[in-house]
Amino acid sequence: MLKLFKTDGGVLSRLNDFEDGIWVDLADPTMDEIKLIAEKYQIDTNDIIAILDDEETSRVEQESGYTFIVIDIPSEETRHGRSAYTTIPLGIFLAETAIVTVCSEASDIFSIFNRKSMRSFSTKKQMRFVYQVLYSVAVEYQRLLRYIDKTRKEIETRAINNIAEDTDLIDLHELESNLVYFTASLKSNMLVIDRLVRYERIKKYSEDKELLDDVVIEIKQAAEMTDIYINIIHGSRELIASVLNDKLNRVMKLLTSVTLIMGIPTIVSGLYGMNVDEKWMPLSHMQYGFGLICAGIAVICVLVILIMKKSKLL
Structure with missing residues (x-):
């Protein structure tokens, strides 16, 4: 789906036609939409198509006429008949006159812009946009991590009350799998931030320094939460295994x-x-x-x- 947005006076509005300084959102795009955007902003079609591959790695590339950024964002899926979380690539293309985001599915990451809860949001300030997206991604990781930990506590409570079941071990394994995906993706996103800071060809704004610091703090906090929760889940699995063996x-x-x-x-x-x-x-x-x-x-x-x-x- 192709959507066009532009900020005017700090207000995000949806457009019906292309303009300068807009944000082009491609979620699960068709081939016609990909070709349209590639031709409009002189972007390599293969770069856009590559984003739709779930195995695409996070990176930053400088091409002729645009900068190509790939980060990992959390996504919900069904695994072994259970609701689980994984990560998928999100591509951000910084063209001369527009920002283009590409993802294989619609994501809640951008809802923070639609709710007008992001301060100083502008589709014309490209690096600020990237930092705000990264901040939103970090916040989403933390939200899901808290939900995962809440689920883990519920399973642990059943074990303490001696009503644990064999399926609880499977549920904990799924939670641990989610955290493994999150760990790898958060580390990759941190590397992307480091490279963005070093790139001199990308226009930056001095007032974005505080925002960048917030992004780094939030991503590091999410990574630390992930490591802590993995260790806690190891202990929970041993506890439930002991309870089941005792039964x-x-x-x-x-x-x-x-x-x-x-x-x-x-x-x-x-x-x-x-x-x-x-x-x-x-x-x-x-x-x-x-x-x-x-x-x-x-x-x-x-x-x-x-x-x-x-x-x-x-």
């Missing part, structure tokens, strides 16, 4: 105890069922012999149960 051990102990107790009447009935002369079998000639044998079996079973409980085997 299994208790079940096995119970089954073993039941097997032992049920073995007593089985042994007695097996002995009395042997094909021998009845005169050798105790109580075989008594009127209430069968009842006495059953009562004896019950007494022995009760004694065994009491002994096992006293020994904490049951």
